[in-house]
Amino acid sequence: MTEPTQRRRFRKSFVYGGVAALAAISLLTAYLLGAFEKRGHIGADDICRNVPDRKATARLFNSKLARSAHYDFTQNWNPDPDWRYRSSCITTGDNDQVLFSLDAKAGPATPWQQWAKTHIPPNNGGKITYFDAGVKGVSNTEVAAIWVPCYAHEKTSKAQYNMTVFADALKPLVASDKEARQALIDLATSFARQAHKDAKCDLPSKLPN
Numbered sequence: 001m002t003e004p005t006q007r008r009r010f011r012k013s014f015v016y017g018g019v020a021a022l023a024a025i026s027l028l029t030a031y032l033l034g035a036f037e038k039r040g041h042i043g044a045d046d047i048c049r050n051v052p053d054r055k056a057t058a059r060l061f062n063s064k065l066a067r068s069a070h071y072d073f074t075q076n077w078n079p080d081p082d083w084r085y086r087s088s089c090i091t092t093g094d095n096d097q098v099l100f101s102l103d104a105k106a107g108p109a110t111p112w113q114q115w116a117k118t119h120i121p122p123n124n125g126g127k128i129t130y131f132d133a134g135v136k137g138v139s140n141t142e143v144a145a146i147w148v149p150c151y152a153h154e155k156t157s158k159a160q161y162n163m164t165v166f167a168d169a170l171k172p173l174v175a176s177d178k179e180a181r182q183a184l185i186d187l188a189t190s191f192a193r194q195a196h197k198d199a200k201c202d203l204p205s206k207l208p209n
Contacts, residue, residue, distance in 0.1 A: 039067050040068055040093075044058045048077075048089035050194065052193065065174070066173065066174065069093075070094065071091060073091055081151075081201075082151075085104075085105065085199040087104045087194075088103040099171045100168065102168075102188075103165070104192065104195035106150055106161045107163070108154075112136035115135075115147045115164070116128075121143055121145075121166060123168070125169075125172075126141055131185055133146045133189055133192070133206070134147050134206050135147040135206065139184055141184075142170075142172060142184075143168045146165045147164060148164075148165055148201075149204060150199060150201035167185075192205065193205065
């Protein structure tokens with residue numbers, strides 16, 4: 001066998017070996033990221049009862065929630081119509097890892113700029129943009145939050161109280177940035193409408209119809 005022929009065979013073996021190694025690495029990465037795990041199914045009855053339109057929420061979660069072999073939902077609801085009002089629904093996945101949170105709670109009214117600095121959950125969702133809902137809505141690809149008017153004179157303090165409502169993807173949604181942002185806005189808006197009603201707020205919510 002001539003030396004050029006040996007070199008060609010060596011190069012082919014090297015290329016094929018490299019391709020095989022890359023394929024093995026890709027498969028291992030996919031396995032570690034859970035690509036071959038069976039995704040748990042979420043039914044409407046699994047969703048917390050304080051979440052409106054549980055069928056629609058289940059459909060959205062089944063397609064966009066971070067992958068997990070199973071999902072659990074924990075409801076926290078204190079419907080007292082005053083500063084104590086609180087409504088939340090926490091979604092956990094494998095190893096009790098929190099994947100998603102819907103939350104609404106009342107607090108003293110402040111300028112929306114101050115609210116945005118102090119009440120938006122920390123996240124890595126990129127640039128914040130604004131949308132028309134409540135006093136102000138803010139969102140990125142991992143959270144949507146709305147500052148909703150609620151009580152003109154809260155029962156105990158007699159001061160004006162608003163309500164912070166947010167949809168928070170603690171694990172990024174399986175969606176494009178545009179889709180994730182819109183899904184979070186829709187979830188936060190829907191949850192805000194229900195919370196505003198449940199809390200017996202006496203100020204117009206300023207939420208879109």
